Amino acid sequence: MMLPFTFTTEMAEAHQAVGFQFTVRPDGVELKLSQEVIKNIYLSGLTVWKKKAIQFKNSVLTGVYPASPSSWLIVVIAMMSSLYTNTDLSLGMIDAIKENLPHRGYMSAQTRAVLSAILFGTGLWLFLIYLLRYTLKALLSYHGWIFESHGKMSSSTKLWLYLVKMFSGRRPLLYSFQASLPRLPVPRVDDTIRRYLESVRPLLDKEQYSQMETLANDFKESKASQLQRYLILKSWWATNYVSDWWEEFIYLRGRGPIMVNSNFYIMDLLYITPTHRQAARAGNIVHAMLQYRRKLERGEHAPLRALGTVPMCSTQMERMFNTTRIPGIETDVVQHLSDRKHLIVYHKGRFFQVWLYTGGRHLLPSELEMQFQRILNDTTEPQPGELKLAALTAGNRVPWAQARIKHFSHGVNKTSLDAIESAAFFLTLDDESQGYDGVKKNSLDSYAKSLLHGKCYDRWFDKSFTLISYPNGKMGVNVEHSWADAPIVGHMWEYVLATDCFHLCYSEEGHCKGDANRGLPFPTRLQWQISKECQDVIEASYLSAKKIADDVDFHGHLFTEFGKGLIKKCRTSPDAFIQLALQLAQFRDQGVFCLTYESSMTRMFRDGRTETVRSCTSEAVAFVRAMEDVSATNAQRLSLFQKAAEKHQNMYRLAMTGSGIDRHLFCLYIVSKYLGADSPFLNKVLSEPWRLSTSQTPQQQLNLVDINKFPKYVGAGGGFGPVADDGYGVSYIIVGENLITFHISSKFSSPNTDSYRFGQNIQRAMIDIQTLFTLEHDKKTPDCLQLQNGKKHI
Incomplete structure (x- = not known):
């Protein structure tokens, strides 16, 4: 008697629909092994050991x-x-x-x-x-070099730079300098309070300033020394006295929605779309990301260095992939896993799992294109509750945390949620085209809103980032903010876009190059059993998120009159120039000055993240008032501008070198809460609204694309939602010599703000400041007024 029994399994490591068969007979068991199985097992194992060997080698090189x-x-x-x-x-x-x-x-x-x-x-x-x-x-x-005038390096700094190069070794890896980075210093309380009072002086009347001065002095004489001692103790013990508290209290403990309020976005190339085939573009981009991830896991990226010599901290890059923000009742946690071999794709309400490896290698771009096209061609309907499931990540955190415990902790729901949260990242194949179109008036605005919040249920806002692919070939990224800051994701995105356009490329028909293995298994649909109760929670989260999304007033403004080339000829920092233009635009828009936030980085220190530059200074106010005073001469205005620009530059340098105001005050506030030592001064400081919040998106890898040779291959930067209900959020990127892109956000519900109007005020302010570099009464026109197109703005 023969008892047939056949068993087929998919090899998870190989991700191929091949298997083995065995048959039970009266005289024994007949086993048949597929050669494809053996081959894939061998290749997968070889890849794993090769990867471990490379990681071990690089860890040794970094360790010594x-x-x-x-x-x-x-x-x-x-x-x-x-x-x-x-x-x-x-x-x-x-x-x-x-x-x-x-x-x-x-x-x-x-x-x-x-x-x-x-x-x-x-x-x-x-x-x-x-x-x-x-x-x-x-x-x-030593940070004296950063305070020296541009192009005027002292002999001591030259000697210092030579010594840094000499002691820096050769061919450093990504994490080679981590052990040599200094710790962020704790500023003196007296210095912080003095600078704080100086920063609010132009925003308060005499009575208000006197009250604030009294609060500050009371704090300095009573609780400050005790709180400072605890902070110094922490700075000795922790690698960075700010970063862990900043991540926990600013991001993870927030119980409100992270969509719009925390997450930010980054756009695709502004003018160029390498292919209009959605699946092909997504295939190249995902493959480039996998190449970046492989170099990242091996630590093979070159460390970013100021002046090409001074290293920056690379800690934030560790959690770029395989990372998810997990909701909690009181606080969220950031879950980072080791190498994950799959991707989750969302399309028209369905979730698909796509394996990224086969036979021990990455899927080729053409194979990824094939997989994504299979998803696009799939006509199945979403399961009950599946369409808007991701809205849970867009709404308030407590309902999401409760729903996760109650409805996603067992069965198929847990399995599917685990697949999403353990994925390398999240990909949305969108069904509505977006991107900049010079003919359509609001195309950049619509593109920004799509990247920032989409439909509120078609991005997984908890993932470290969601890659978004549009039907016309445009791409973009929505980024969860707690694990890292914008320059970190920007570094990856610069690499990916350059690799896509200049290395991987496309066929004449717009497809990914190379042949695809047609035997790859189809992407797997995630399965859900979502109860009516859970569907009600999803709908409530969606309605809450939609209310926020509908209130976002976004405007993308391309400033093409001039760029950093002209500004530098005027011997002015481009960032200071733009920040003063924003102050002038803000005053013209609102009629008052406001507390202004500009983000600066502290990555020259171990585990450094950001610091605040308070851009609305007394010098900036004096300049703006002179611009609005018809009796002031251009010479007077120019003199005030130069003083304000120098002041701004000095504040930016102080922030970068650990002498900022706000992170120190924030940490003193946290210590006071731990000790139960309530401080009216710190309470007042931490409750002040930032009605103008600004940030520059830096270009970090200028060697990847020659802008002079390929002037159309410029990025559009990214943006974020408004920080205050009655204020503006402004992100800007200076690309090449003749383009500055502004991303402006506010709220429709605020009767006093209008993002488009603010963009026009920025345009006018930029041009008005540029005219100041004409000598009084137009007696002489300096070189910096000569634009490349031969026009002058007088």
């Missing part, structure tokens, strides 16, 4: 940096050579080690001598490594 493993051999050989030349380089320490070796009775004298020399050489090598690191850390603690 700025030395190298070969330097150990040199030191040990030198110590051993001294044994044969009767030159004791160890000053007797090798002999001491030889006499105290355990089990020395079982070794010959020569063996003990060699082993002692090796041990001493290794110890000396480790000592030299730490000496080099601490020397480099001491050098990097």
Whole structure:
């Protein structure tokens, strides 16, 4: 009698629909193994071990940096050579080690001598490594170079720069400098309070300022020293006294929606769309991201360095992929997993799981295109409750956390949710075209709103980032903010766009290049069993999120009159120029000055994130008032502008070098809450609204694309939602020499704000400031007024 029994399985590592068969017979079991299975098992295992070997090698290189493993051999050989030349380089320490070796009775004298020399050489090598690191850390603690005028480097700074280069070693990896980065210093309380009072002086009348001064002095004389001691103690213990509290209290403990209020977006190339085939563009972009992730996991990206020499912290990059913000009742947590081999794709209300590897390698761009096209061609309907499921991540955090515990902690719902939260990232194949169109008036506005919130249920706002693909080939990214700041994702996005356009490219028909393996299994639909009760929670989250999304007034403004090329010819910092233009635009728009937030980075310190530059200074106010005073001359206005620009630059430098105001006050406030030491001064400071919140999107890898050769391959930057109910959020990017893109947000519900109007005020302010560089009464026109198109703005 023969009992047939056949079992087929999918190989998760190989992600191929091939398997093995065995048949139970009376005389035994007949086993048939597929050659494809064996091949894929072999290739997958080989890839894993190769990856582990590379990671181990790079971890060793990073661990001993700025030395190298070969330097150990040199030191040990030198110590051993001294044994044969009767030159004791160890000053007797090798002999001491030889006499105290355990089990020395079982070794010959020569063996003990060699082993002692090796041990001493290794110890000396480790000592030299730490000496080099601490020397480099001491050098990097010097920030005098940043306060010097542009193009005027002192002899001491040149010497310092030479020493930094000398101690930095050769060919550093991404994390090579981490151990050498200095810690963020805790500013003196007196300095912080003095700078704070200086920052609010132009915003308060005499009575209000007197009250604030009294609160500040009371705080300084009573609670400040106690709170400061705890903060200094933390700075000795933690690698950064700000970053962990900033992530927890500013981001993770917030119980309101993160959509619009926290998440931000980054746009595609402004003028160029390499292909109009949605699946093809998504295939190239995803493949480029996988290449970036592989280099990231191996630590092979070059560390970002100011002046090409001063290293920046790379800690935030660790959580770029395989990361999800998990909702909690009181606080969220950021879950980061090791390498994950799948991607979750959302299309028309359905969730699909797509494997990213086959046979131990990444799927090729053409194979990814095929998989995405299969999803686009799928005509199945969403399951009950599936269409708007992602709205849970867009609404308030507590209902989402409760629903996750009650409805997604078991069964198929848990399995599917785990697949989403463990995915490398989230991809939405959108069904409505977006992108900049010079003919359509509001195309950039619509594009921004789509990236920021979409339909409120077609992005998984908890993922580290959601990649968004449009039917016309445009792309974009929505980013969860708690795990990192915009420059981190910007670094990845610059690499991906350059790789897509200049390395992977497309066929003449717009498809990804290369042949695809047609035997790949189809993407798998995630399964859900969503109860009516859970559907009600989803709908409530959706309605809450939709109310927020509908209130966002967004305007993308392209400023093409001039760019950083002209501004630099006027010997002015482009950032200071724009910030003062924003102050002028704000005053013209609202008729009053307001507390202004500009983000600056502190990544020259270990685990550094951001600091605030308070751009509305007394000098900026004096300049703006002169611009609006018809009796003021251009010479007077220009003089005030230069003073205000210099003041702004100095504040920016202070923020970058750890002497900012707001992070110190924030941490003092957190300590006061832990100790139960309530402070009216800190309460007042932390409750002040930022009615103008600004940020610059930096270009970090200018070597990737030659803008002069490919002037149309420029990014559009990104933006964020309004911070205050009655204020503006402004993000800007300076691209090339002749383009500045502004992303302006506000709320329709505010009767006093209008994003389009603010964009027009920025346009006018930029041009008005530029005219100041005409000498009084137009006696002489300097070179900086000559635009590339030959026009002048007088």
